[in-house]
Amino acid sequence: MKALEIKGLEVIFRAWRRRAVHAVRGVDLSVEENEVVGFLGPNGAGKTTVIHVLLGFIEPTRGEARVFDRDVRQSIARQRIGYLPEHPQLYRFLTGRELLTYSGRLFGLKGSSLRDAVERMLEFTGLGEAADRKIASYSRGMLQRIGIGQALINDPDLVILDEPTSGLDPLGRLEIRRMIGDLRTRGKTVFFSSHELSEVELVSDRVVILTAGRVVAEGRIEELMPAGKRLEQYFVEVVGASWAREAAGS
Amino acid sequence: MRRVLTIARIVWLEMIRRKDFYVLAIILAALLFMLLTADVFGLGSTPRYLVDSGLLMAWIASSVLAVFLVGRQLPAEERDGTVFPLLAKPISRGQLIVGKWLGGWLACAAATAVFYLLVTAVAVLREWSPDWLTLLQCWTLHVCALAVMSALALAFSTRLTYGAVVTMALVIIGGSIWMLPQVPTLAMYASGLRMDAMLLLYYLLPHFELFDMRRRLVHDWGPVDWTIFARIAAYAALLAALLLVVAWLSYRHKMFRRSELL
C-alpha cells in the first residue's frame, strides 16, 4: 500500500473580485511506506497548498489525494497522520502537558495509554521541565518541539512536516534530522517540505521538486545527480530551467 | 462524542483562563451588588423588584456572554492559526461545530445558574419565598434560549469577522426580545407589501421573548403548563439544530486564510 498518493491534483484559489490563483497545476505524486521524501520548491511553489490538501484543509479543484488508500476528504484518513504546521501555532493558554493530552484525546487515546503517550512525548521532545508552563511563554525552539509532540502523540505512520527546521538553530536542525532518521528506522513514512537543501540531502531517500505548481524533478538523490554534485546546485538549475521554459512559453 | 466533548472542554478552559472574563464577572458582581443594596425608587425593599431586575441582568449578561464567547471561537482559531493543528486531527468539521457550540452553551448555562443562585439567595434573605418549580422552569427556558443564541453566533462566525458576528447577533437578539412582540400590532397599521414584509420578519426571526418567564415568577403566577413548556423547549431545539446545520453547511468546505501573524 502507498502511504500517500496524489493524482492529477489541481488547486485554484478563487476569491470574490480577485484574480484566481492557480496554485497547483496537475501534480502526480506518490510516497511508499517507510520512505523519507523531501518536498522542495521555491517560495510560492505550492508546497504548503499540496500539504493542506493532504490534511483536508483545502478541497482539490481537480484530482484526488489518498493517504493509506483513504480519500483525504474523510476525517478518518487523518487518524494515521501526524502533522507539524509551517509555523506551529498552538493554544497559548494551555500548558505543554495539557496540549499533548488534548491532542491525544482528539486522536481517540484515553486512560493510561493517553497518560503514557503524553509522558513519552514530553520525554521525547525534552520538554519535561517546561511541561506545566503555558505555551505562551515558550521560545521558538520549544514551540517547534511541542508542535512535534502534538503531531507524534498518536505514533502516526505518516508524518507530514512543513518546513520543520525553519527558525531553528543548528542544534535544533540536527535534532530534527535525527528525529526523521529515527522515524525511518521505526518503519514510519516522512513527507516534509524544506528549504534547507543540505539537510534534505542528508535525510531523504527521494526528493520531489515543485515549481509554480508543477513537479519539475523527482527521484532518488543519487539518481538525479552525478556524484559530487550538491543538491543545492541541482535545485537552482532545475528551477531556473523551469522558469526559463515558463517565460518562453508565455 | 468524546472528541466533541474534548473540543468543548477547550472552550471552557479558554474562558476561565482569560482575564477579560474575570473583568466581566467583577463588573457584573458590582452591578448586582449595587442593585441589591440601593433603594431605587424606594422599591428596593420589595424582593419582587430585586428578582425582576436581577434576572433581567442575568438575561442581558448571559446573552452578551453567549455571543462574545461562542462568536469568537472560530474567528480566533483562524486568526491564530490554531485551526490547522486542530483540523489535522481525525475530527470532522461537523464535530468541530458541535463541540464549539456545546462548550460555549454549557459554559453560559453554568454562568447563568450562578447568577440565578445569587439573585435567589439575596432575595430569599429579603424574605422572598420563591415558587421553586417556576424558578426551575424559568432557568431551564433561559438556558434553552442560550442554546439558540450560541448557535446563532456560531453560524454567523463561520463566515464573518468577530466584530461583525457580535454586532449582528446582538442586534438580532435584542431586536427579537424588545421589538418582535410589537410587530403584529405595527403590521396592523401597515398595508400591502410592508405588512407582508413585517409579518415575514415576525415569523422568520427567533422569538426569544417566548423563553422569558420572569413575570410568571415575579408575580407568582405559578409554573407554566408542561405541554407548553415542552413545546417551547422543542422550538428551541429545532431552532438550534437548524442554525447548527446552517453553520455546518457554511463551514464544511471553508478554506482558511493563512494566519495574519506570519
Ligand SMILES: Nc1ncnc2c1ncn2[C@@H]1O[C@H](COP(=O)(O)OP(=O)(O)OP(=O)(O)O)[C@@H](O)[C@H]1O
Ligand atoms: N488562500 C489563498 N488564496 C489565494 N492564493 C493563495 C492562497 N493560499 C496560497 N495561495 C497562493 O498559492 C501559491 C502557493 O502557495 P504555497 O504557500 O503553497 O507555497 P509554498 O511552496 O508553501 O511557499 P513557501 O516556500 O513560501 O512556504 C502562492 O502563490 C500563494 O500566494
Ligand SMILES: [Mg+2]
Ligand atoms: Mg509553505
